Amino acid sequence: MTTGLRFPLVCFDLDGTLVDDTVYIWTTLHEGFGTDAAARQRAHDDFFAQRITYREWLAHDFQLLRAAGATRDSMLAFIDRLKPMRGAFETLRELRRRGHRIAIVSGSLDIVVTRLFGDFPFDHVLINRIDFDDDGHITGGEHTPYDVQNKAAGLHELCRREGIAPSQAVFVGDNENDLWIAEAAGRSIAFNCKSDRLAQLATYVVTEKDLRQVLPLIE
Ligand SMILES: [Mg+2]
Structure with missing residues (x-):
């Protein structure tokens, strides 16, 4: 990376972080x-x-x-009953404008991303995939190797792809399944947080439920 940014990569959890009205999809x-x-x-x-x-x-x-x-x-x-988190699009666009690479590392489902963030060009999306037949019935899917403890391995994989160290990645998440990845990232932000352990471990805790509040913490 030649962007000159201290944190070239910003990774987000999905449910409860980029997406409101759900804790886990x-x-x-x-x-x-x-x-x-x-x-x-x-x-x-x-x-x-x-x-x-x-x-x-x-x-x-x-x-x-x-x-x-x-x-x-x-x-x-x-x-469709869920909403993108308040300030999510503004935050993603601002990070993009500053030159950050943007990723999702989540144990949620790909259709949540495409339905709610269809137009946004994420650089990486590590998530479970669900497949349907022509009649819309579930036929199966593909599991993400990067959920729960292995979310940290997902962050390491993305850093490898980007040619940066994990210390140059930021992670933003909300819950217990984010503990490992938060620990692996150079900077971690607990947002809309439901986990005391995550709040203790994170570099920063954002209490206002507006994702734009993370922007000054990713300079
Ligand atoms: Mg979450």
Whole structure:
């Protein structure tokens, strides 16, 4: 990178950070479609006890949503109830104007990004992909290797692609699944924060729910 910026790369979490009205899109969708809550909890526990892989957890989630009748259109209807975070577009455009590279590292779903930020040219998006057939039924997808603890590996991967050190990356996120990536980044900003641990670990905590408040912290 020859931009001369101290932090050439800015990575954002998606749910609760760039997107408002949801903590995790998975919770929003599962509650919205009324999927089997016990089965969902079991898979969650199995993943965190390392009895199943992340890929198996994702496949299980897709299966539950499919069984509850979720389709492309009905999922998009739930996503349409969410809004980009206040100040999100202004923040992204300003970072772009300053010459930063901009990334999303998230365990959410690609259709949330395309639906709410379709026009914005992110430089990197590391996220789960969901696939549908021509009738809009879920056929599967591709898991991100970079969720929870592995979000930090996602940041390292993006720094490698950009030819910079992790100390030259900023991360902005809101919750427990961001602890590892926040620790890996040179500067971290807890925004719209629901995690005491993240607030303690982050370089800065932004309490006003307007994403533009992170801009002075990324000079
Ligand atoms: Mg989040």
